[in-house]
Amino acid sequence: MEVNSIVEGFFKSSANNPDKTAIIWGDEKVSYAEVSDNILKVAGFLDKEGVSKADRVVFYGEKSPLFLYTYLAIHLVNAIAVPVDVKLPDNRLADLILKTEPLIVLHPKDIEHPFKQVPFGKNLLDVQPLKNFKFPEKETIADILFTTGTTGNSKGVKLTHENILAGAENSNIFIGNNSSDTEIIPLPLHHAFGLRRLRTNMLLGATVVLVDGFVRPNLFFDAIENYGANGICMVPAGFSIVKKLMKGTYVKHFKKLKYIEFGSSPMENSEKEDLAGVLPNTRICMHYGLTEVAANIFIEFHDSKLKLNALGKPSPNTFVGIIDESGAMLPEKEVGEIVVKGGVQTPGYWKTPELTNDSFINGWFKTGDLGYADEEGYIFLSGRKDDVINVGGKKVFPGEIEMIINQHDLVKDSACISVKESGSITGESIKAFIVPVNKEEFDVKELVIFLRGKLEPYKIPGDITFISRIPRTSSGKKQRDKLK
Amino acid sequence: MKVEDIIREVLYLDETTELSDEIGPGQLEAWDSLGHVNIITAIEDEYDIEISPEEIGQINSIAALKSIVQKRS
Numbered sequence: 317m318e319v320n321s322i323v324e325g326f327f328k329s330s331a332n333n334p335d336k337t338a339i340i341w342g343d344e345k346v347s348y349a350e351v352s353d354n355i356l357k358v359a360g361f362l363d364k365e366g367v368s369k370a371d372r373v374v375f376y377g378e379k380s381p382l383f384l385y386t387y388l389a390i391h392l393v394n395a396i397a398v399p400v401d402v403k404l405p406d407n408r409l410a411d412l413i414l415k416t417e418p419l420i421v422l423h424p425k426d427i428e429h430p431f432k433q434v435p436f437g438k439n440l441l442d443v444q445p446l447k448n449f450k451f452p453e454k455e456t457i458a459d460i461l462f463t464t465g466t467t468g469n470s471k472g473v474k475l476t477h478e479n480i481l482a483g484a485e486n487s488n489i490f491i492g493n494n495s496s497d498t499e500i501i502p503l504p505l506h507h508a509f510g511l512r513r514l515r516t517n518m519l520l521g522a523t524v525v526l527v528d529g530f531v532r533p534n535l536f537f538d539a540i541e542n543y544g545a546n547g548i549c550m551v552p553a554g555f556s557i558v559k560k561l562m563k564g565t566y567v568k569h570f571k572k573l574k575y576i577e578f579g580s581s582p583m584e585n586s587e588k589e590d591l592a593g594v595l596p597n598t599r600i601c602m603h604y605g606l607t608e609v610a611a612n613i614f615i616e617f618h619d620s621k622l623k624l625n626a627l628g629k630p631s632p633n634t635f636v637g638i639i640d641e642s643g644a645m646l647p648e649k650e651v652g653e654i655v656v657k658g659g660v661q662t663p664g665y666w667k668t669p670e671l672t673n674d675s676f677i678n679g680w681f682k683t684g685d686l687g688y689a690d691e692e693g694y695i696f697l698s699g700r701k702d703d704v705i706n707v708g709g710k711k712v713f714p715g716e717i718e719m720i721i722n723q724h725d726l727v728k729d730s731a732c733i734s735v736k737e738s739g740s741i742t743g744e745s746i747k748a749f750i751v752p753v754n755k756e757e758f759d760v761k762e763l764v765i766f767l768r769g770k771l772e773p774y775k776i777p778g779d780i781t782f783i784s785r786i787p788r789t790s791s792g793k794k795q796r797d798k799l800k
Numbered sequence: 801m802k803v804e805d806i807i808r809e810v811l812y813l814d815e816t817t818e819l820s821d822e823i824g825p826g827q828l829e830a831w832d833s834l835g836h837v838n839i840i841t842a843i844e845d846e847y848d849i850e851i852s853p854e855e856i857g858q859i860n861s862i863a864a865l866k867s868i869v870q871k872r873s
Contacts, residue, residue: 403829530833531825534857557833561840562853708834741834764812773829 321458321477322484322515323391324451327352329495329521338518339381340525340543346381348521354381356445358389362420363446365432369394371419372460374412376436377506378402379526384514386422386440387505391477394452395419398460398472399506405770408470412462415472416666454478460666461508463607464713472666473607482633482659483610484516489632490614491547491575491601495521499547500539502527502554508607509579509709513549530557537562537569546574552583553708556741567594578602579611580709581743582697588624592617604628604697609681610660612636613695626694627687634658638689643677646688651698654687655680703796705734707774708742714796717746717777720770724763726753731786732777733796748777749799755782801846803866807831810838821863839865847873 319325326348330338334349346354367373373390377383377399390397398416400409406427413421413429421433422440434440452458458480460472487493499517501524503510517524525539536558539545548570550558555578558566570576576598583602591600600618603611604627613636615628630636637645638652646652657680664672675682686698705712714732721730729751734744752758760780767776787795801809804819811830813819825836836859840851843865849872851859859865 528826531836532857532860534853554833557837560837561856565853741837761812761814765814768812768829773832774834 319451319481319519320454321391321452322480322519323355323388325481325519326355326388327451329518333495333521336521337523339384340523340539341379341381344381351381351384353445354385354441355388355392357441357443358385359392359446359449361440361443362389362393362395364443365420367393367395367419370457371395372398372416373420373422374398374400374416374418375422376400376402376424377504378436379505379528381526382436382438382440383505384518386436387511387514388518389446391452391458392446392449394450394456396457396460398462399511400462401504401506401772403772405772407770408772412470412472416460452477454481457663459511461506461511461607463508464711464716469716471668471671473662474664474666475607475662479610479660479662480512480515481519483512484519486631486633486658486660487512487516487577487603487611487614488520490616491577491599493517493520493522493547493575497547497574498523498525498539498543498545499549500525500527500536500545501549502529502536503549503551504529507710508605508610509549509551512610513577530554533558533562533566537566540569540572546572547576548573549577549579551580551709552578552587553581553742555583560741570595570598573598575599575601579605581706583743584738585624588617589621592621602628603631604695606683608662608675609634609656609658609683612656612658612660620694623690623692623694626690626696628695629693630695631658631660634660636689636695637680638687638695639677639680639682648689648691651686651688653701654683654685654695654697656683657681703733705732705746706744707746708744710772710774712746712775714746717748717767717771717775720767721748721750721763723770724766726758727751727763728753729786731794731796731799733799735779742774745779746775746777747779747781747799749781749783749786751785752782758782803843803862803869806842806846807839807862810842811835819862821866822861824861824864825859843869849873 330348330352336348337345338348338351339346422436454477458477459475462470527535604613605611612634613627635657637655640652661681684701703714717732718730731749735747787798855868
């Protein structure tokens with residue numbers, strides 16, 4: 317299907333198969349025709365508000381059909397979608413709004429900012445549908461997705477319609493999705509992985525079943541048995557929760573799956589082997605990816621059973637290289653920085669040209685991850701260039717947490733490190749070392765409560781330890797390695 | 801220890817956070833899927849019971865959790 321955007325692909329799927337179910341959410345089933353009508357209504361609302369080409373629309377990343385209508389309506393009016401985490405603390409939400417200078421904010425919370433805001437709800441559908449529109453061009457910006465930056469400031473990744481189309485098409489080719497599939501999406505929709513899966517399925521004309529996280533994995537089983545769901549996307553931490561809560565009962569249901577896409581964080585080899593063993597007929601795919609370059613490497617557990625410790629091979633239509641400090645390509649087996657090129661590649665970061673400049677070399681995007689390639693073209697991960705912590709698939713930079721911890725009156729200094737825990741649910745967790753003003757007066761529980769509301773829940777350290785001083789270099793740089 | 805006290809301790813909730821019977825997973829910021837696993841594990845340890853996958857599927861509120869604990873202890 318030759319289209320220039322996901323929204324164009326969606327309307328083509330809708331014209332071909334209007335009665336087909338596009339989205340299932342609880343007891344609600346919405347057909348392609350109904351989703352199309354609702355997209356046109358939200359687009360009518362946005363048009364009435366004066367939203368047009370390149371305007372930013374910040375909106376609540378709630379998991380619901382309304383998210384889909386709003387997301388594609390923003391694209392339909394050629395504006396830029398900025399979905400935000402529903403758990404984003406107020407101060408961070410305000411910061412993100414100020415950074416993107418949106419024409420309108422669609423959010424249920426009253427946040428102080430100088431831009432127009434309306435609630436995110438059914439009110440967006442109480443308008444005349446948009447009648448005249450032109451689908452967006454490939455090269456225009458579709459989304460700005462925020463990810464954590466090394467300094468603690470979040471960075472807005474710009475993605476064009478071409479980028480998000482390529483991300484959807486490449487993963488379809490690898491996984492083998494088609495329009496008759498029904499996929500369970502338990503992941504948040506504001507996040508690059510969950511959003512890509514939503515786009516991918518909508519482009520194909522497939523069905524998605526939205527499930528709110530991993531708290532009640534029995535809902536996955538219900539979707540498989542009642543709706544014939546045959547695909548699911550998960551992070552390894554989510555799968556660990558399923559196993560922990562549902563024990564071995566998941567196998568008989570998951571055996572019916574045609575595919576699983578894992579991503580966002582590493583999984584232990586033994587777990588990959590076990591899974592491949594109990595699900596012999598399921599295509600178990602795992603991607604390596606970043607918001608900036610989508611899922612750019614894939615592995616399938618059965619096909620690559622002798623190389624399960626690898627990230628995999630470059631995704632279809634994607635090039636992956638290993639470079640040295642000067643930017644020169646390295647031969648096989650030599651460790652360097654993993655770089656990516658292809659249709660998925662972001663044009664850069666929102667209003668931060670210096671960061672954009674630092675992130676590219678000779679047309680390649682620098683991932684910040686270290687790795688090497690073997691003689692068969694498999695890419696292996698060796699480590700990170702920075703101190704990033706991957707908590708169950710969500711990347712966290714220590715500097716960001718330390719900045720907030722240091723705001724506490726009883727903290728003199730702090731440093732956060734990653735603790736890798738074999739067999740744990742999140743794989744890595746955050747350990748904070750605190751230099752207290754007064755150890756006797758310090759209450760760890762009170763610090764956790766202080767951090768809540770200022771940081772997303774997954775960024776709150778699970779282990780807090782006192783230390784007399786944080787090791788630093790002579791130039792004052794924290795030596796987090798010495799704390800490991 | 802009461803079910804509410806276990807939840808309060810596991811999720812690091814302060815005394816002002818109300819824990820009524822209707823509250824369930826996903827309704828408090830800290831009661832996410834990981835928090836849920838930690839609550840189930842703490843309850844199983846405290847009452848020396850094993851909550852079955854079928855029962856876990858029914859836990860949508862503190863009341864439901866209490867009812868399972870009551871039946872099993």
